[in-house]
Amino acid sequence: MLQLISLLVENKPGALMRVTGVLSARGYNIESLTVARTLDPELSRMTIQAEVEAAIRPLVIKQIQRLVNVVQAVDLTDTQAVCRELMLVKVRVSDEMRAALLKEAEVFRARVVDAAPGAYTLEATGASEKLDAFLEMMRTYGEIEVIRSGAMAMPRSTKENKRVTTKGKDLRKVSV
Amino acid sequence: MVMKGARIVLEALAREGCEVIFGYPGGVTLPIYDSLYDHHIRHILVRHEENACFAAEGYARSTGKVGVCMATSGPGATNLVTGLVDALMDSIPVVAITGQVPQNLIGRDAFQEADTFGITRSCTKHNYLVKDVNDLARSIHEAFHIASTGRPGPVLVDITKDVLLSQGMYHAPGPIHLRGYKVSLEGHAGQIKRAAQMIWEAERPYVYAGGGIVASGAAEELREFAEVLEAPVAETLMGLGSLASEHPHCIGLLGMHGSYAANMGISNADLLIALGVRFDDRVTGRLEAFARHAKVVHVDIDPAEIGKNRHADLPIVGDVKHVLGRLNKLLAETKGTEGRAKAQARARWMEQTREWRQLHPFSTAYSDTEIKPQFLVREIDRVLGGNAILSADVGQHQMWAAQYVRFKRPRQWINSGGLGAMGFGLPAAIGAQCGNPDKLVFALIGDGGFQMSLPELSTIASYGLPIKIVVMNNGCLGMIRQWQELFYNKRYCAMELDSFPNCELLAAAFGMKGRTIDKPQQVAEALHEAIEEPGPYLLNVKVTPEENVYPMVPAGGAVNEMILDTPAPVEVGD
Ligand SMILES: Cc1ncc(C[n+]2csc(CCOP(=O)(O)OP(=O)(O)O)c2C)c(N)n1
Numbered sequence: 001m002l003q004l005i006s007l008l009v010e011n012k013p014g015a016l017m018r019v020t021g022v023l024s025a026r027g028y029n030i031e032s033l034t035v036a037r038t039l040d041p042e043l044s045r046m047t048i049q050a051e052v053e054a055a056i057r058p059l060v061i062k063q064i065q066r067l068v069n070v071v072q073a074v075d076l077t078d079t080q081a082v083c084r085e086l087m088l089v090k091v092r093v094s095d096e097m098r099a100a101l102l103k104e105a106e107v108f109r110a111r112v113v114d115a116a117p118g119a120y121t122l123e124a125t126g127a128s129e130k131l132d133a134f135l136e137m138m139r140t141y142g143e144i145e146v147i148r149s150g151a152m153a154m155p156r157s158t159k160e161n162k163r164v165t166t167k168g169k170d171l172r173k174v175s176v
Numbered sequence: 177m178v179m180k181g182a183r184i185v186l187e188a189l190a191r192e193g194c195e196v197i198f199g200y201p202g203g204v205t206l207p208i209y210d211s212l213y214d215h216h217i218r219h220i221l222v223r224h225e226e227n228a229c230f231a232a233e234g235y236a237r238s239t240g241k242v243g244v245c246m247a248t249s250g251p252g253a254t255n256l257v258t259g260l261v262d263a264l265m266d267s268i269p270v271v272a273i274t275g276q277v278p279q280n281l282i283g284r285d286a287f288q289e290a291d292t293f294g295i296t297r298s299c300t301k302h303n304y305l306v307k308d309v310n311d312l313a314r315s316i317h318e319a320f321h322i323a324s325t326g327r328p329g330p331v332l333v334d335i336t337k338d339v340l341l342s343q344g345m346y347h348a349p350g351p352i353h354l355r356g357y358k359v360s361l362e363g364h365a366g367q368i369k370r371a372a373q374m375i376w377e378a379e380r381p382y383v384y385a386g387g388g389i390v391a392s393g394a395a396e397e398l399r400e401f402a403e404v405l406e407a408p409v410a411e412t413l414m415g416l417g418s419l420a421s422e423h424p425h426c427i428g429l430l431g432m433h434g435s436y437a438a439n440m441g442i443s444n445a446d447l448l449i450a451l452g453v454r455f456d457d458r459v460t461g462r463l464e465a466f467a468r469h470a471k472v473v474h475v476d477i478d479p480a481e482i483g484k485n486r487h488a489d490l491p492i493v494g495d496v497k498h499v500l501g502r503l504n505k506l507l508a509e510t511k512g513t514e515g516r517a518k519a520q521a522r523a524r525w526m527e528q529t530r531e532w533r534q535l536h537p538f539s540t541a542y543s544d545t546e547i548k549p550q551f552l553v554r555e556i557d558r559v560l561g562g563n564a565i566l567s568a569d570v571g572q573h574q575m576w577a578a579q580y581v582r583f584k585r586p587r588q589w590i591n592s593g594g595l596g597a598m599g600f601g602l603p604a605a606i607g608a609q610c611g612n613p614d615k616l617v618f619a620l621i622g623d624g625g626f627q628m629s630l631p632e633l634s635t636i637a638s639y640g641l642p643i644k645i646v647v648m649n650n651g652c653l654g655m656i657r658q659w660q661e662l663f664y665n666k667r668y669c670a671m672e673l674d675s676f677p678n679c680e681l682l683a684a685a686f687g688m689k690g691r692t693i694d695k696p697q698q699v700a701e702a703l704h705e706a707i708e709e710p711g712p713y714l715l716n717v718k719v720t721p722e723e724n725v726y727p728m729v730p731a732g733g734a735v736n737e738m739i740l741d742t743p744a745p746v747e748v749g750d
Contacts, residue, residue, distance in 0.1 A: 009356070010355060010356055013305065014293060014294075014297065014303075014305070017294065017297060018297060021297060021298050025298060042355070043355075058483065059480065059483070059484055062479050062480035062482075063480050065479070065480070066478065066479070066480045067302075067356065068301070068302040068322060068354060068356055068357045069302075069356050070356045071355050071356045
């Protein structure tokens, strides 16, 4: 299973490299990584999925947390975190199949974001497994091209996030 | 105040208490050198940037203050790398200033451009690339803050040449607040209380003291702790001197070349009190066999150390000085009550470790005709009497020094522990001497490491640093020879070092005194001569090459399965 890491990092040059360095120094492959600013423009939220053995995970979190630019590091692997991914799929589809494809897309709540003769580009969001299933389905209509964002994860507002590790003050009260 | 960036660098350094910079100039740092021309900060021109960083470390390790080194862009900066990693491994506060090509040239393969920020990212605790003169002062003050607080370490500030040349404001630093950088000093009160309970419940408590004691200045607290508890204290290579070697509770070095008593102690203890240590593999040997009867109380300021190599039954994240201070108080209060139950068992245990010490003390190898390296180091210890700073290089001589040389306090013992970087000893002695002009500084170096740092003889000569250099000359890379003898069937390869230069001529070439000796009767007298010489002194001591450092725990072996030069031990206790 992949480790799911959620980070709050200072929005500074090199911060991303410091974080990924902790993983790459051990030869761990990063499966996905998303990063963007938070409401606080000085901070970015990063979600990382990486191949890390279970025994090493707490250490990885602590070593990332130790970085000067990292405000908060949380392991969401075995939590109920909400985890979503965005995907764009371009499907080359014959004229007679277009209607069927659109219907199928609807089942997965995918939207058409571009249409051209012979091809649709669809946008879908959801849990990674759902997107995998959607892709399998789209493959049956014709040749596909895919871009995935990688997972974004947010802890659920339950007792769970009381376990959030923060440096110093309680960051859960800061809305970012 | 408005001033040039280069001047801001010096203002900020001066404000941080920097008295000396170890450096080497180059094209892009020339503006700083131009400002240094009429500035009170002293600059020591070393002969290689790697040595600038080692010297800054020697200064920091011996004084406890932040060491500062400086190098130009490209090759200057890349030459710093070994020193930065060394400081990172041993948690030594160093601030490195490097020049970078002007920012309009960055990324264009400009002359002497290197991605210093990228290269040193994993070699430092933190690093900066300064591209705006208005960020300059703050970056340098933050660098000192980060380097010297929490778990200390090296911080590099890379500054583009245009920043050094442009005019900016120098603001005195306000309190530094970094959102991602928090240090907890205090330690959890409840955990400290539980630690006290665990301690009084133990029959065979054992104190494992490391570099954290030195870094936090907790030597006094450690002594009190050992005395209240009446437990044996073993020291790591980085912790030597944290408890005076002569203290009755001190059982010396622990680990691969640790004392029999220290290694047997840790293997039989039922409680390990680990203070400012990181359970390094050179200490633990095979982890599964390490301290297998012991519960572990682990105190460290770096949360990432807790549970990294060994599970901590009771973790305490905090500054070891704070934590021990409070723990000592608790223990003193409860000694007469809770402390009584196991007092007898503890006394028996202390007695047991003393017996181990007598059973297998460190080797007393001696010959009338040739100088045994062990004898050389014992003589150095005897002559110095715990009153000097001793900087060692890396190899057999370092291990013998760690075994034999007695220290009265922390910061007398300077060595490259975690990285084991040959070439460290001599430049580190330069830094130590600059930071302690009135103290006697000895450098004990192998003939291999000495030849790695030869150019620094020139630095020593030109600044008249009265360092006493002792080369333990065994004509080979001793530690390599030892491993090839023990683990590679004596298939000696690439370990011989012939054509060592004529020491007297070499020393004379640098205008210093030099002498070669090869008889045991000459050792003490030559050491005294070195000490009495007002300037630097180079003493080349020819020793028996075929001596090994014992005890030895083979890499990956169990700590209590030491190779001794005496018959194998029988395990005592359970
Ligand atoms: C920079 C560096 N290169 C290689 C080594 C590996 N090494 C460890 S000890 C040693 C031999 C050191 O020989 P010498 O300086 O003569 O000291 P001795 O062991 O003889 O006391 C070597 C090569 C090292 N520690 N550092």
